[in-house]
């Protein structure tokens with residue numbers, strides 16, 4: 461969903477959500493200087509220093525010497541960000557932030573690395589320390605107890621190995637998908653008449669896995685009014701937050717020469733076939749036919765490529781926040797009707813009714829709003845057309861694969877080892893470095909139960925002393 465905007469939007473929400481967390485860890489001063497190294501920030505700092513100097517001259521200095529931990533850390537951070545070899549008058553950014561990347565090396569885990577990443581890391585490590593520090597106890601709030609239990613169960617690997625693949629079946633079924641895809645179980649004659657409620661599964665997958673398959677959806681702060689949350693729809697946005705040693709996307713072939721692409725496709729195809737075979741032999745007494753396995757791998761990879769390409773085609777890196785606008789449910793439905801020649805009338809209402817099943821949310825199609833961009837709408841129309849025109853057997857297989865892949869990388873150790881061998885190629889630029897499971901688990905708990913975790917991390921004095929300074 462709108463790359464640039466989302467990036468800022470996410471970071472903004474991230475800020476809101478974790479403010480209480482990281483302000484207790486970092487000082488306010490540090491946020492304003494070293495860790496958010498942008499030219500504006502640096503300028504502000506310089507101006508403030510000048511302002512401070514003049515105050516110093518006019519008033520008796522109390523203790524303006526930098527001795528607190530926060531101040532020392534900030535000063536050091538700043539010193540190590542400045543590139544003194546650059547000329548501030550010709551390249552101020554290089555001057556203020558030039559040494560930042562050198563001092564904050566990206567060890568290969570992150571596709572991009574910024575001051576937000578280093579803050580996230582610190583939040584992750586603090587969450588880990590807090591969650592792992594003691595078992596849950598009754599004198600703490602229920603939500604905090606639950607987050608400690610959640611962490612503990614995430615760390616309990618023995619049962620995972622014992623359960624192996626079987627741990628996944630319940631969740632595949634809950635998403636209203638078969639444990640073995642219909643491509644493998646139906647006779648050819650049955651395949652022609654096969655029908656499948658993909659909207660039901662798509663919305664269940666969002667509810668269970670927090671993951672987008674075809675339609676990007678997220679509820680987030682309104683970029684035009686931070687005091688309310690709104691619905692954003694468009695390109696794919698959420699990935700499943702389950703911990704996994706393999707964070708690499710399955711579709712990462714669009715990068716370089718064909719030979720390399722072919723190699724990756726082959727490895728991915730092997731992985732898909734291996735996993736499907738394991739699941740089929742684990743749940744039925746038949747051995748899958750090689751031809752059908754090949755067919756399945758091709759269907760999955762072709763669909764993944766198409767969706768990736770569609771996402772790329774409707775992404776404009778220069779998009780700004782102002783490109784986001786709101787439209788009613790009936791507005792988007794009318795556009796859909798025109799594009800799809802009425803083949804999906806009532807699609808959006810039915811989609812959201814499915815998504816909000818079990819809640820008291822009711823939607824008025826004439827007045828309730830969705831937030832999106834022109835490109836996102838174009839993406840949505842095209843993906844709907846694509847699904848409409850694809851065989852439902854293929855759609856089912858692709859959805860099945862999406863959730864199986866999200867779960868499989870943390871089932872049995874054998875499985876993880878196989879996938880690692882196939883997918884982690886000797887490509888140093890793209891090398892994947894696994895993080896400790898404890899950190900992954902702490903992040904998982906923080907993702908799902910951030911407020912509970914912030915309770916234990918937040919400084920008790922935060923609302924009284926720090927918050928007033930940061931409130932705008």
Ligand SMILES: *[C@@H]1O[C@H](CO)[C@@H](O)[C@H](O)[C@H]1NC(C)=O
Pocket residue numbers: 685686687688
């Ligand atoms: C922002 O949202 C809040 C909550 O929905 C609303 O009360 C307020 O009027 C909105 N402000 C503006 C400027 O629209």
Ligand SMILES: *[C@@H]1O[C@H](CO)[C@@H](O)[C@H](O)[C@H]1NC(C)=O
Pocket residue numbers: 622623624625626741742743744
């Ligand atoms: C399926 O996998 C589980 C867990 O690894 C194992 O206990 C069970 O025996 C397997 N079933 C078959 C039929 O292989």
Ligand SMILES: *[C@@H]1O[C@H](CO)[C@@H](O)[C@H](O)[C@H]1NC(C)=O
Pocket residue numbers: 766769770773
């Ligand atoms: C993406 O754009 C290219 C160039 O316009 C086009 O050839 C291709 O078919 C598009 N892909 C999809 C999936 O729409």
Ligand SMILES: *[C@@H]1O[C@H](CO)[C@@H](O)[C@H](O)[C@H]1NC(C)=O
Pocket residue numbers: 818819820
């Ligand atoms: C829905 O509304 C009813 C009645 O107001 C209430 O009892 C129930 O808890 C609500 N359910 C949810 C999920 O909010």
Ligand SMILES: *[C@@H]1O[C@H](CO)[C@@H](O)[C@H](O)[C@H]1NC(C)=O
Pocket residue numbers: 617620621703704705869870871872873874876894895896897900
């Ligand atoms: C699950 O992933 C973690 C890394 O996040 C890894 O250490 C662990 O071994 C995996 N679990 C299994 C059962 O392979």
